[in-house]
Amino acid sequence: MTDERSRRGLNPNAHTFIPNPAARPFIPGQPYVFTSQLPPMYHHPPPPIAQGTYPTYQQYGQMEPTNVVSHMAPTSTAPPIYHQPVTTTAASLVEMGSSVSLREHLSPSQQQQQQIPVDAWDDEVDEKVEIIETEKEMIIREVVKNDSPPVEEVQESVKPTGLETMKPENIGGKANNLSATRETADEDAALPVKFKQGVYIDDSSRKEHVNMVFIGHVDAGKSTIGGHLMYLTGMVDKRTLDKYEREAKDKGRESWYLSWALDTNDEEREKGKTVECGRAFFETDKKHFTILDAPGHKSFVPNMISGATQADLAVLVISARRGEFETGFDRGGQTREHAMLVKTTGVKYLVVLVNKMDDPTVNWDEERYKEIQNKLTPYLRKCGFNPKTDIIYIPVSGLTGAFLKERPNAEFGSWYTGPCFIEYIDTMLPSISRDYEGPVRVIIADKYSDMGTIIIGKMESGVVIKGQTLTVMPNRTSIQVIQLWSDDVEVDKVVSGDNVKLKLKGIEDNDILPGFVLCSPDALCHVGRVFDAEVVILDHKSIIASGYSCVLHIQSATEEVVVKAVICTIDKKTGNKVRARFVKQDEKCIMRLESSESFCLEAFKNFPQMGRFTLRDEGKTIAIGKVLKVVE
Template sequence: MEAVEKDGVVQAAEQAVRKMQLSTDSEGEGDAAKRHHVNIVFIGHVDAGKSTLCGHLLYLTGNVDDRTMEKYEREAKSKGRDTWKYAWAMDLTEQERSKGKTTEYGVATFHTRHKHVTIIDAPGHKSYVPSMISGAGQADVGILVISARKGEFEAGFERGGQTREHAMLAKTAGVRQLIVAVNKMDEPTVQWSEERYREICGKLAPFLKQVGFRANDIVWVPVSGYTGANLRERIDAAQCPWYRGESLLELLDGLQLPPRPVDAPLRMTVVDKYKEMGVCMLGRIESGTLRNGDRLLLMPPRTPITVTGVWNDAEEVSAAGPGDSVKLTVKGVEEDDIHAGFVLCAESAPVEPTTEFDAQVMLLEHRSILTAGYRCVAHIQAASEEVVFERLLAEMDKRTGQIAKRYPKFVRPGSTFIARLSVSQPVCVMPFKAFAPLGRFMLRDEGTTIGAGVVLKVRHSASKVSSEGSG
């Protein structure tokens, strides 16, 4: 009994140390009010180890205790899945645990000395790309998780793998900075090989540049999500003599974030809704400040609502600002009348919805040529709407970015062009240059991402937008 009690004391002490190392500061500089909030999405091919990496970070920062981790370990062993114990901190459903695949993005939080971190664990399987898009749309920074295991990197990076698609979708969704975590470096086919690490970096770097990430926006780090090597403490030189950089948590703590548009009109994209002691909305604030008691407009239906409660990471707060993912309780609207992709706006400056807009589109993959009349699905933040290419307005020259041909009859895969698009239900979009979060979108058809675009002009005069919402 004494030994058991001693073990419990030791575990509690270790847990406290983990929290102290990353969440506090003896002089108070780590105070929650002074931490900068950053939203990070974990992306990458299925089985790259995203959920395991997320779960281990939660454990190392004291957000999953030893007793809970021991429970996960016992349950994982009982199912013959010993190595999945950390993943179960993020994969909570029986379906996810039995198949070892994340199906919906999971959200959790932890603190470092200078950052309040919200992590979004996006699914890696191609069947769940829409959920990955929703997760990436809420993030400032992406962690692209790559498996270094022989054959697994190749499976994710070659044609048909999700590494390429996830990187492109994250960039299109607004992720500005990327950390490439080369995972499973402890694996027997790798054993912390510098040659394997350099091979992966050498193949990925040109592709990420092509997607639009600048070299200065990318950081590379070798890790082991399962053993925890180079997650909190820097990797031991005896184990990996060739890497002398920072650990993953040190990199996260030192992230430099762009200024937040605090003084701009309020824009909050709704990502989900439910009923619990009233109507609740979940969403990310893109600009402005939201306060308890505010009267706002829900667009496109133009429904006046009143905020009766604001929660940030399960803590009730009086106000929240750009970058915060919040839960709101509201009155003035029914749950059935709220849909993902709606936008909460200040009454004095709403986003005017439309059913038609001009956009510049980059066609990535397509089974044939694209002509006017083509239909596919556009993902605009959390909204998914069928769009029709009403008219092809111009084809662009790849080298100069200038118009090469006006009113082409068709465009081919790989081309960039300007088109007029329409949707049957009103959507909230804005020109990309005026407000980037509502000015970009992705195009998908038959389970494949075929293109990405930015809004150039919103054609309000072309359509009399009804007061009805989009379903």
């Protein structure tokens, strides 16, 4: 207790108050002010001092331990002599264990040297950043770039990892990026994602695989359109459809029977609401499609995000019925949020199906169609979609099938001269680029146990064959793939872009979580819990500063994160970066985020599929961002 009180500037053997050297200078006649909250012992103001007397205090370096008591004794000379206030150096504060920011004792030039440069992420070579945490404040100090030992010394000091035979120039790496400060096996084994496997894929023998997610406000007709597509493409026969119709009629849900092809569990059929992200598939003449039917209710947005992360194409279903479009778009519905989320997850192309055009309140009215188009296009442009190249509008009826595969009678929608939906996605949709030669990356979306551990996910890059050995990240478990399915069809090989199920040997399903990644053993993905990111604040009424916590959605993973520091804001027009301590709505910034648990991620410039993320709080999306650098 004596040491603690003495360290904070209070003599335990005297009633005289001595200012804390780490605080602001004491000014006679004025109340004593701390730079932060009072220490735990100062529950009350300091004891009064006799009139005309003031505590004397000297320079910190001049204080003699043997004369502490006499030094603390007040003087009673008249007139009083005002001694110089205590001045301290940064070094002395560190020695004293000060809880106040060192930045207050540095010149502006010294402060600038201690901060992360706002353009640190523009350099090709990453800089090492050291985080110094004091009791009250975090200070970010940059370390000199060239503090790493030569490459030869690094190679001697790092333990063998089995990668010594792979030269940096052969895997797209750089020798000067090596560092002797690596402490984890994850960093030692992580290789640039440009590592090539050199496999050959015969594209002529297989149809192009496109993953398609249906999004939109609740009751817009997503599941109905999906079910009708499966019927029109022969994936659901007439007998099964008649069975669904009878069962739906018995439950008083006659108009919902088409959606039962995707809504398979009793809860979804009873309530008429999709909860889980349904899966189905169908084929056209040239392509193979996987349907991901996302839930439209705001309570199930996390499930919708999980489906959107696996998609290549998004189909936004809009209800043209009077009042329903306005509810979904203008009154806080999910139309806006879903459109923003699919763009955030990397979906480039968007098909807008204006559904329920056969409703009596619409009756194939062209003016209603144009009204919806004119209201929706400016927002989609704001989300990042190019209206000329990325978006197409098609009026449809999910119940009758009009303009899904064939045109209806001339009396219905004769004013529309564009393609039908299946015609567009089969022949007019631009091809999706795939990385067959990259390292294996299978992002796990779900898992279950069925005479073994089975995972469901999407192949983001590479090729997996039966019997291949892979590594589950972040827990670094080695497994063997013993069975493979692509859309419920057992195969011997799956490639980038496929929506897959894999049976694994060597791991239990309890040891796998959504967001885990299957990787090539010689090219593991990065794992971290602290990272720098470029973030755009979409919807948040108050400011966001250091200490703010929210939920991070990155690929299929969900993590709680804390803002460790707001580093700078970025002018959206000029790109100029300005130092900042907080950020507010509609601003772009660079911030450092920290999670309590490590998870799989990559810098956006290296692997975009694992570098995009969404921040949500209180049931709404507040920000979107991309990873700039994995710090630790």
